[in-house]
Structure formats: C-alpha cells, structure tokens
Amino acid sequence: MAVQINPSILSADFARLADEAEAVRGADWLHVDVMDNHFVPNLTLGVPIVESLSKAASTPLDCHLMIEDPDRWAPQYVEAGAGSVTFHAEAAAAPVRLAREIRAKGARASMALKPATPIEPYEDLLPELDMLLIMTVEPGFGGQAFLDIMLPKIRRTRELISKHGLELWLQVDGGVAESTIERCAEAGADVFVAGSAVYGKDDPAAAVRALRARAEDVTASAAWACAH
Numbered sequence: 273m274a275v276q277i278n279p280s281i282l283s284a285d286f287a288r289l290a291d292e293a294e295a296v297r298g299a300d301w302l303h304v305d306v307m308d309n310h311f312v313p314n315l316t317l318g319v320p321i322v323e324s325l326s327k328a329a330s331t332p333l334d335c336h337l338m339i340e341d342p343d344r345w346a347p348q349y350v351e352a353g354a355g356s357v358t359f360h361a362e363a364a365a366a367p368v369r370l371a372r373e374i375r376a377k378g379a380r381a382s383m384a385l386k387p388a389t390p391i392e393p394y395e396d397l398l399p400e401l402d403m404l405l406i407m408t409v410e411p412g413f414g415g416q417a418f419l420d421i422m423l424p425k426i427r428r429t430r431e432l433i434s435k436h437g438l439e440l441w442l443q444v445d446g447g448v449a450e451s452t453i454e455r456c457a458e459a460g461a462d463v464f465v466a467g468s469a470v471y472g473k474d475d476p477a478a479a480v481r482a483l484r485a486r487a488e489d490v491t492a493s494a495a496w497a498c499a500h
C-alpha cells in the first residue's frame with residue numbers, strides 16, 4: 273500500500289479554508305476534525321462547512337468525527353461530500369451497522385480508537401472497515417506530543433490486518449512529524465495525519481513532500497510492507 277499524507281486543517285486558518293486546502297496540493301486527503309464539545313472538550317465545525325469545503329477543495333475529505341452519537345450524524349457527512357468518514361469506537365452504539373451505512377452511501381468507512389482503547393475486541397469488525405485510525409494523542413487538540421506508547425498497538429493492528437489478509441488502511445493521528453513518522457511507518461501505519469507539522473511550516477506543500485519521503489523510505493524496507 274502506498275504511503276498517504278493527510279494534512280489536518282485543524283492547524284489551518286479557518287477563515288481561509290479553501291486557500292489552505294490548495295496550499296497542500298499533492299496531499300492524498302484533507303483531514304477534517306469534527307469536534308462537538310461533548311466527546312472531546314473542543315468545538316470545531318460541522319456539516320455545512322464540510323459541504324462547502326468538499327465543493328471548494330480538489331483534495332478529497334477525510335472526516336474524523338470526534339462526536340457523540342455518530343450513529344445519527346455520520347451519514348450526514350457522507351451526504352455533505354466526505355470521501356472517508358471516521359467514527360470513534362467509544363462513541364458508536366452499533367459500529368457494524370454504521371460502517372455498513374457509510375459504505376452503502378458511497379464513502380470509505382473508518383473507525384478510530386482513543387489511546388486507552390485496545391484493538392483486540394474489534395478484531396472481528398475489521399473486514400467491515402476501509403480504515404482503522406489509531407490516535408497517537410488524546411483527541412481534542414492539535415499540536416500535542418506524540419505518544420510513543422501507541423507503537424505496540426500499531427504493530428499489533430498491522431499483524432491482525434496481515435493475518436486476515438485485509439486491504440485495510442492503517443491511519444495514525446496526533447503528533448505525527450518528521451521526528452515521529454518513521455517510527456509509525458516502521459510499526460505498520462500507512463496513512464499519516466499531520467496538522468502542526470504541515471500548517472505550522474512556511475511551505476505546507478513542501479512539508480507534505482518531506483513527510484512522504486521519510487515514510488516511503490521506511491515502508492520500502494519495512495518487514496510488514498515486504499510481507500504484504
């Protein structure tokens with residue numbers, strides 16, 4: 273699987289979102305953090321802004337829903353134009369039904385795990401998903417330090433993906449930067465979200481290229497990728 277770099281617009285200028293989307297041309301997906309001030313202690317944006325951004329941006333939207341009751345709200349993000357919709361395992365009442373609904377509406381279905389949520393109880397659900405997101409910070413804010421205690425969970429998840437022969441993408445989100453992306457790639461991640469490490473730089477597009485180069489270097493020789 274090719275490396276994918278998804279800049280998080282949480283670190284962008286919200287007053288200039290269309291321009292900020294263009295500033296990372298060459299990125300694979302635009303990561304949109306939706307926060308409801310209940311599931312996480314922060315409030316960002318919702319369906320109307322996703323709908324406008326999906327029309328304005330040439331890069332597809334990867335919506336990360338940090339909200340309560342995703343069973344009710346996630347389908348609306350597909351209708352608003354998101355190409356990938358991630359709900360949290362801790363918030364979903366019926367994750368299999370929800371993943372099937374997201375797929376049936378035409379988007380990629382993805383599930384996220386907070387740092388303290390283990391992957392093992394979800395092994396049987398993996399075939400229902402197009403992507404699994406392992407949070408490498410506590411969700412809620414950009415610019416936090418990478419939790420390297422999540423590396424074993426990334427490794428175990430990659431082993432489960434290989435064991436079941438799945439085409440599942442494995443995304444990491446939080447504190448991903450030039451100093452941490454190689455460890456994530458070595459452990460088995462192939463989709464990398466980066467907010468401050470992209471939009472905090474003078475040239476965001478160059479930052480995307482630099483992150484991609486580091487991850488590709490590792491993936492080219494990583495044991496998990498060679499066995500794939």
Ligand SMILES: O=C(CO)[C@@H](O)[C@H](O)COP(=O)(O)O
Nearest residue numbers: 282411412414415447467468
């Ligand atoms: O979901 C989240 C935070 O909850 C992320 O998508 C952040 O936006 C990542 O920001 P950085 O840690 O890369 O600055």
Ligand SMILES: [Fe+2]
Nearest residue numbers: 305336445465
């Ligand atoms: Fe996110």
